[in-house]
Amino acid sequence: MAPGAVHVPGWLTLEQQRELVIACRGWATGPVPIRHTKLPRGGVMSVRTVCIGWHWQPYAYTRTADDVNGARVAEFPDWMVELGRRALADAYDDETAGEGYTPDTALINFYDAQAKLGMHQDKDERSSAPVVSLTIGDSCVFRFGNTETRTKPYTDLELGSGDLFVFGGPSRYAYHAVPKILPGTGDPATGLRSGRLNITMRVTGLADPVSFSDHPAGR
Ligand SMILES: O=C(O)CCC(=O)C(=O)O
Numbered sequence: 637m638a639p640g641a642v643h644v645p646g647w648l649t650l651e652q653q654r655e656l657v658i659a660c661r662g663w664a665t666g667p668v669p670i671r672h673t674k675l676p677r678g679g680v681m682s683v684r685t686v687c688i689g690w691h692w693q694p695y696a697y698t699r700t701a702d703d704v705n706g707a708r709v710a711e712f713p714d715w716m717v718e719l720g721r722r723a724l725a726d727a728y729d730d731e732t733a734g735e736g737y738t739p740d741t742a743l744i745n746f747y748d749a750q751a752k753l754g755m756h757q758d759k760d761e762r763s764s765a766p767v768v769s770l771t772i773g774d775s776c777v778f779r780f781g782n783t784e785t786r787t788k789p790y791t792d793l794e795l796g797s798g799d800l801f802v803f804g805g806p807s808r809y810a811y812h813a814v815p816k817i818l819p820g821t822g823d824p825a826t827g828l829r830s831g832r833l834n835i836t837m838r839v840t841g842l843a844d845p846v847s848f849s850d851h852p853a854g855r
């Protein structure tokens with residue numbers, strides 16, 4: 637694609653896709669329900685999102701979903717860290733590429749047939765570690781641009797069910813968008829009857845504040 641940006645079609649098996657759909661269904665119901673993210677100027681995103689590990693809202697991460705129900709988001713599971721590491725090793729065709737990669741947040745996005753996502757950079761993280769993106773269900777047009785402007789040059793490609801897309805290195809801050817969902821292209825055997833599920837794992841680079849009681853000297 638571009639240096640640091642790699643598309644691996646059909647990376648997830650059907651069984652892995654099924655398991656991810658089940659996991660995401662669970663997260664979509666709680667502790668923080670999936671919702672249309674509110675934008676600072678009063679709009680709402682057409683995509684529905686639920687986060688694990690850290691909660692994202694424009695333009696910050698917190699442990700609690702203060703713009704939804706105030707609950708702490710679900711833990712980021714170890715198996716997903718493992719999946720992220722394998723994604724990097726496979727995308728970069730380098731067994732060592734995933735070593736030390738410890739994603740601590742994932743945005744789980746659900747697109748119905750009408751949903752879109754405008755050109756943006758993922759830049760609310762304080763780490764430049766790669767973003768690992770997975771697609772399940774309907775295919776979409778994915779627009780992958782440059783790091784300088786939200787306009788051309790960009791490349792439109794299709795991301796289909798099971799595809800992996802990694803953007804790291806010189807592509808980490810590339811603008812990207814989802815201009816179109818291709819309804820009816822998904823295989824219902826994934827467990828998703830319609831729409832597109834997207835999971836993006838990231839490293840926030842954030843740490844929880846150390847509380848007084850965590851200090852042995854404070855006991
Ligand atoms: O749905 C996608 O493929 C991209 C999602 C995305 O860019 C994001 O969540 O920041």
Ligand SMILES: [Fe+2]
Nearest residue numbers: 756757758812
């Ligand atoms: Fe993004």
